[in-house]
Amino acid sequence: MGITISNISKSYKKVKALQHISFDVKPGELFGLIGPDGAGKTTLFRILTTLLIANEGLATVAGFDVVADYKSIRKNVGYMPGKFSLYQDLTVKENLTFFATIFGTTIEENYDLIKEIYVQIEPFKNRRAGKLSGGMKQKLALCCALIHKPEVLFLDEPTTGVDPVSRKEFWEMLKRLQQKGITILVSTPYMDEAALCDRIALIQDGKILEIDTPQAIVKHYSKPIYNVRAHNMYQLINSLKEYQYNHSVYPFGEYVHYTDKRTSFNPEELKMYLESENLTNIEIKITVATIEDTFMELAKS
Amino acid sequence: MNNNKVIQVKSLTKMFGDFTAVDAITFDIEKGEIFGFLGANGAGKTTAMKMLIGISKPTSGEAKVAGFDVYKQTEDIKKNIGYMSQKFALYDDLTVKENITFFGGIYGLSRKKIKEKSEALIEELGLEKVANQLVGALPLGWKQKLSFSVSLIHDPKIVFLDEPTGGVDPITRRQFWEMIYKAAHQGTTVFVTTHYMDEAEYCDRVSIMVNGKIEALDTPKKLKEQFKAANMNDVFLKLARG
Known part of the structure; x- marks a missing residue:
């Protein structure tokens, strides 16, 4: 009773926001929708949470059809939109009470589920939501999405604009919620967070590029990738881009990830070329693909 | 003043009532440097940048x-810097x-200069086909690249970039950084905040703010050595989590 999505399409006038999307999220799974802004992630979330009707296709959430059974879905899912959507002029406590009441429950009844998160914002329970910091708002929004003990939780870019420490803590919270049996569909533009999901779908321009476990997705990357470094990053990128055999050149932290067009590639040859371009301290080492490499390769073709 | 130091900060502090948002930060930034200004949400980055x-x-x-004083010559500062953020x-x-x-x-800028700049910029970004389209209709990545170019239109000495690549797809994010490298190569100083730790590695030097103070400031390489960390993400987690 997770989520099933079958051939879903949605257009806004000329823009094809989603094109024939199909995938399933298994019960209890932590599933990541990975893609940049404009990929169609929010449109899909809004269809699954019954806030938008697709042009075609079928979808079910917790066993209910998103069109026919929309009322049942609303009772059984939690949704944390990307944009902070709580009442800014209600306090922390008032917001939470409000959402509990709407769903015919109380904070006390499901306190166990939110306890760990709520204790972190409890010192500010009488502060208006609009006056909270970004991290606090995010925690309050998660509590409000959980207060009616949903079977399925939808989190639309919960960590966008959030610093690495808070992001790490947020993902630890998600893992614990998953252990309590909640199915979670989460979207993110941060590729490093993909590795924390059971399975992921890479999405761009309304199309699914690939669906699999994060481990399998990086294994599918077919070309050997080389970490290249030299004394000057700007010159290095320019020289690599001008190299006639380059297949891809992407800055990656302290290195540039380089792939070659040829099947038999000799790093020494590249080194000689770079030396002829007056680069020094050249280092070329083979490395393994990341989700981001895979994403870029798929997005390119 | 040393001409190579385009930003000089000494014990800069900002208080809101009893709360010290920025607590005596000190650093210098040189011409053409890419300076990464990192910190957790609420650490005081935005307040420092506003000053x-x-x-x-x-x-x-x-x-x-x-070269201008942040108390008395704010109008001169504004004329000599560029600014872009994801929000504005x-x-x-x-x-x-x-x-x-x-x-x-x-x-x-004069009309003639604007015309020249406009043509050069549109060509460089490959925006010829959409030059007369509303910006709102462009993909986010294009908007951000255009926005960066516009922030450089008056040839500022320094450009301030506040989380310029948030939500942008990974290919465009890299194209954006190539533009930053190019600007720095041409002598523009780049002051940038980001939550992507791989981007911190692209900077010449990085500072990390914790509770209003600068707790670390060095090249990414030296910071990794200092904190015995494999990457900048680990450096950040170690510092900001204490």
Whole structure:
């Protein structure tokens, strides 16, 4: 009773926001929708949470059809939109009470589920939501999405604009919620967070590029990738881009990830070329693909 | 003043009531440097940046930006810097050309200069086909690249970039950084905040703010050595988590 999505399409006038999307999220799974802004992630979330009707296709959430059974879905899912959507002029406590009441429950009844998160914002329970910091708002929004003990939780870019420490803590919270049996569909533009999901779908321009476990997705990357470094990053990128055999050149932290067009590639040859371009301290080492490499390769073709 | 130091900050402090948002930060940034300004949400980055761009008066301390004093010469600072953030970029209901003309005009460029700049910029970004389209209709990545170019339209000495790549796809994010490298190569100083730790590695030097103070400042390589960390993400987690 997770989520099933079958051939879903949605257009806004000329823009094809989603094109024939199909995938399933298994019960209890932590599933990541990975893609940049404009990929169609929010449109899909809004269809699954019954806030938008697709042009075609079928979808079910917790066993209910998103069109026919929309009322049942609303009772059984939690949704944390990307944009902070709580009442800014209600306090922390008032917001939470409000959402509990709407769903015919109380904070006390499901306190166990939110306890760990709520204790972190409890010192500010009488502060208006609009006056909270970004991290606090995010925690309050998660509590409000959980207060009616949903079977399925939808989190639309919960960590966008959030610093690495808070992001790490947020993902630890998600893992614990998953252990309590909640199915979670989460979207993110941060590729490093993909590795924390059971399975992921890479999405761009309304199309699914690939669906699999994060481990399998990086294994599918077919070309050997080389970490290249030299004394000057700007010159290095320019020289690599001008190299006639380059297949891809992407800055990656302290290195540039380089792939070659040829099947038999000799790093020494590249080194000689770079030396002829007056680069020094050249280092070329083979490395393994990341989700981001895979994403870029798929997005390119 | 040393001409190579385009930003000089000494014990710069900002208080809101009893709360010290920025606590005596000190650093210098050189011409052409890419300086990464990192910190957790609420650490004081935005407050510090507002003082440097001349829109928030410090409580105490000294700072010079492009040679101008942050207390008395804020208008001169504004003329000599560029600024872009993910939140405020361009006007969605103006076309690409109109935005360029508007910002060129704001910075007092002549019509002839604006025309030249506009043509060069549109060609460099490959925006010829959409030059007369509303900016609101462009993909986010294009908007951000255009916004960065517009922030450089008056040839500022320093450009301040506040989380410029948030939500942008990974290919465009890299193209964006190539533009940053190019600007720095041409002598523009780049002051950038980001939550992507791989981007911190692209900077010449990085500072990390924790509770209003700068707790670390060095090249990414040296910071990794200092904190015995494999990457900048680990450095950040170690520092900010204490």
